[in-house]
Amino acid sequence: MHTRRLVKRSVIGSRVYVPGLTGDAAPLTGVIQAVKQDNRDVSTGHRRNVYTVLMQDGSLKEYSEEEIAQMTAKAPLKSSLKSTCNGGQRDGPTQGQNGGVQRGEAPCLSPESTEEPRVLEHKRTGRALEPEKDHTRSVSLLEQKRKVVSSSIDVPQARKSEEEVDMDKVTAAMVLTSLSTSPLVRSPPVKVSEGLNGSWKDGGFTPSSYSSSGYWSWSAPSDQSNPSTPSPPLSADSFKPFRMPSLSGPPDDNIDEHDGNSLLFDEPIPRKRKNSMKVMFKCLWKNCGKVLSTAAGIQRHIRTVHLGRNCDSECSDEEEDFYYTEIKLNTDSVADGLSSLSPVSPSVLSPPPGLDQRQPDGTNGAKSENSTTTPLSRSAPSALYLVHTDHAYQATAPVTIPSTSSTGFTPSSSSFSISWQSPPVTFTGTSASPTHSRTQGFGEQRSQTIAVLSSPPRAAGSLSRKSRGEGRKCRKVYGMENRDMWCTACRWKKACQRFVD
DNA sequence: TGTGCCGGGGA
DNA sequence: TCCCCGGCACA
Structure with a gap:
């Protein structure tokens, strides 16, 4: 579990020093907008991180990791570049075994371990969990995408x-x-x-x-x-x-x-x-x-x-x-x-x-x-089931399930009915649907069964059993000693006919 | 553990 | 079809 939480903090949004236009002149500051990994550095066989930096003048420039690191080291002030390497307050310890590779490649450009609040804020807002392997995608793209998501989807x-x-x-x-x-x-x-x-x-x-x-x-x-x-x-x-x-x-x-x-x-x-x-x-x-x-x-x-x-x-x-x-x-x-x-x-x-x-x-x-x-x-499906009850004494009645869904389930019609009939094939169903209110009042209360939408009265299996009614049953009323007074169904260990709930 | 009753099977 | 019962779910 923890091994999967390869949280890798992004440097997106971090301020870095980058070389100025005149070579090694006074470094400029910029904000990292994206990080890419460049595999083209075949000389070392090592992946390089290429940072897209938003310059102060609004322009975007790409700098290699080395350039930024150099300028950061040369910078007279404390560098603001906060790397992603193990600096997390919360997720740091969760980096598990798999984190080795990731950490090794983390753009740990700054020797400092202290963080300015501003940078922390950057991290909170701009953190992108970009797996190290997925170096072909731009983080900024992901950021953009994520913003689109959160703006269109109600994420609590x-x-x-x-x-x-x-x-x-x-x-x-x-x-x-x-x-x-x-x-x-x-x-x-x-x-x-x-x-x-x-x-x-x-x-x-x-x-x-x-x-x-x-x-x-x-x-x-x-x-x-x-x-x-x-x-x-x-x-x-x-x-x-x-x-x-x-x-x-x-x-x-x-x-x-x-x-x-x-x-x-x-x-x-x-x-x-x-x-x-x-x-x-x-x-x-x-x-x-x-x-x-x-x-x-x-x-x-x-x-x-x-x-x-x-x-x-x-x-x-x-x-x-x-x-x-x-x-x-x-x-x-x-x-x-x-x-x-x-x-x-x-x-x-x-x-x-x-x-x-x-x-x-x-x-x-x-x-x-x-x-x-x-x-x-969208229009949700409606369903009509033919349900079989194989005991004649079991209630068969049409059931109307009103469409009172509060969860967005809106059948195309305001209500639809389910008819209990005898299908020629064994076809029972249980539904995973949430509970929906239904019209009460037919013979046996199979509340558990019919409380769910599109459920036939007797789904084979555990969901089919009706809830134990508080109503009296022949066994309780007459007792075992008066079994001959039971209704036939009770005697046959069937659903009681006499004291239907 | 008692109860309700489904499903199956024998007569 | 009647009758019984194993066995399961549920309270």
């Missing part, structure tokens, strides 16, 4: 507080833990040593370049695993050709994305009855109905196809959870291609967006890609 400023930082750390730890065990993180045939020694960005885990406050986020596609993340032993069939992130293509072609992942789960496999059911995830978007085998897949599908986002899981704001539902398919009727089921990811059951569901700063990671898109304003 309160996150800057220390409590928030701690919470983010905890959340990040949870996410990392989750990812390390989730099917999203699959170890591709990548040498572990590369992941450990090299930049773990290469392995798919990158700190968000836009994260300016020391938070890390996943910038890699979820199906690209993180080699540095301890992964459980993979079964042989879990290996698959390492797929590069498809940034442009439709990402919803990953129906087999997590095949075989059930072996990797630490979590218990969802309860199954004898008839093996497959957990699938159905897109609820209007006229879509795409079914994928994994939550991640369907999330990505929704995110990219319907929400128009190009970024991957790191910019997920859980909103996709609204737009798909978990379904369970009878394996007998499922195509053979879906050879294994994917356990229900905990993320599926996550709260909706806006309900204090926060990710470790991953949300503001790459939102800039489509910042103009406002998914909440």
Whole structure:
């Protein structure tokens, strides 16, 4: 965890001394606007940092690290150039093993270790977590981009507080833990040593370049695993050709994305009855109905196809959870291609967006890609399910779920109904949707089941059980000794008919 | 641990 | 179809 927090402070915004126009004349001062790394210095084989300095006259000039260092050393006054090397108050200790390389290359140009408040302020505002390896991009570009992001996306400023930082750390730890065990993180045939020694960005885990406050986020596609993340032993069939992130293509072609992942789960496999059911995830978007085998897949599908986002899981704001539902398919009727089921990811059951569901700063990671898109304003899918109840004494009634969403879920119609009927196929579903109010008053209160949108009354599995009603049951009323007075259902250990709640 | 009841199976 | 029961979730 800590090893990933390769916080590297940027010198962006730092004042430096640069050579004057007349060679070694009086040095000029400027503010570093960007840092680039120049690999062209083949003589030494060492990467040089090239700094784009905003001069006092407003012009931009590029200076090499050496030039700045020289002028800084010659400067009569204390240099203001504060390097990024280990000077952090907060993140310094977090630089872990991987930090060695980064620190070695850090533009540590100033011998001073004290910092002027002004410079500190520069650092706070202008810090860009630019991984050392990613030297082709201009930091200023990132800065610019980040500003665009923060201006268009409502990023809570309160996150800057220390409590928030701690919470983010905890959340990040949870996410990392989750990812390390989730099917999203699959170890591709990548040498572990590369992941450990090299930049773990290469392995798919990158700190968000836009994260300016020391938070890390996943910038890699979820199906690209993180080699540095301890992964459980993979079964042989879990290996698959390492797929590069498809940034442009439709990402919803990953129906087999997590095949075989059930072996990797630490979590218990969802309860199954004898008839093996497959957990699938159905897109609820209007006229879509795409079914994928994994939550991640369907999330990505929704995110990219319907929400128009190009970024991957790191910019997920859980909103996709609204737009798909978990379904369970009878394996007998499922195509053979879906050879294994994917356990229900905990993320599926996550709260909706806006309900204090926060990710470790991953949300503001790459939102800039489509910042103009406002998914909440889009038409959300509506769903109509045919649900089967296989006991005749179980209530069957149409249920109307009013559209009282406060979370932005706005079905195209003001309300829609769900009819409980008997479908010819086994098709049950549970929903990951947040609770929505519903019209009460039909026979059995299956509040837990129907409280979620688009949920059939009896989803196979744990979510299907109705809450224990306080209402009396035959057993309680009559007792075991008067079992003959029970209703038939109670006698048969079925849902009580007599004392329906 | 008791209760409700789903799912399955035998008659 | 009736009846019973294993087993699970939940309080």
